[in-house]
Amino acid sequence: MKKEKVIEKLDKHCSEKLYVRLTRKKGSFEGISTGFILDKSPDFILLQETDEFRVLGYQVIPIQTIKHVRYNKNDKTIHRILKEEGLISEIKAKYKVDLTDWNSIVKDIKETELTIISECEHPKQNFFCIGLLKRINKKSISIRYFNAQGILDKKNTKHNFEDITKLSFDDRYANVFSKYLRE
Template sequence: MKKDTVLKKLKKHFENKTYARLTRKKGTFEGISTGFILNMSQDFILLQESDEFRILGYIIIPIKTIKHVRYNKNDKTYERILKLEGLLSNVKNKYNIELTNWNTISRDIMKTGLTIISECEHPSLNYFCIGHLKQINNKSIEINYFNAQGIFDKEYTKHKFKNITKLSFDDHYANVFSKYTIKN
């Protein structure tokens, strides 16, 4: 799908508050994100994810990684079921995130104090980092990462903005896990 078409479709979903199925691509990686676009700029969207008839947390996605936007009969049925289940009332933008660039996004997310998940899904890099956002630099963020046992690293993990394909926050997984972390 052409970039102009992607932008038009994203804007339509944002304005109409309709469910969207997004195909994202970076390098040879291709993935799907689904949910509701709560805010957008020329370069980023704020999506409240939905999966398995649940309304989930928030993700920031660079628009340049979105290759296709879908809203077909299957998606309309899924959205109709969410509505009948009374779940659409859970779709709301609780955060004021300025989507100008990664610096403004990171500053606003840092103010929330929430645990984040920063990902680069490109196969040659393929990183997943969960923790607290500690530093914002011109070209990167630094995260106090905690491992699968909930133990924080002593050193911060740096992620370059150019490599981030998805930045999640106020996510059930991250919120629950962060309650049981261990400081070294």
């Protein structure tokens, strides 16, 4: 899909609060995100993710990684079911996130004191980092990572903004897991 068409569809879905299926791509990686676009800037969107008729957390996605925006009969059906199940009322931004650039985004998210998940889904880099956002630099963030046993790293993990394909926060997985961390 041409970039202009992607932008046009993102604008429509944001203003009309329609369910959306996004195809995201970086290098040879291709992934899908679904949910509702709550806010948009020229470079980023704030998506409230949905999956299997559940309203989940928030994702900040760089627009440059979005290659296709879909709202077909299948998506309209999902939207209708979410509405009939009373879940559309749960779709709202609980936090104000300035989507101007990565620095403004992470400053606002850091203020929430929520655990974040920073990802680069490109197969050659492929990183997933979950933890507390500790430092914000001009071109990167540092996260106090914890592993699958809930053990915190002694040192922070650095992620360059240019590599991040998705930044998630207020996600059930991250919120619950972060209650059980240990040194």
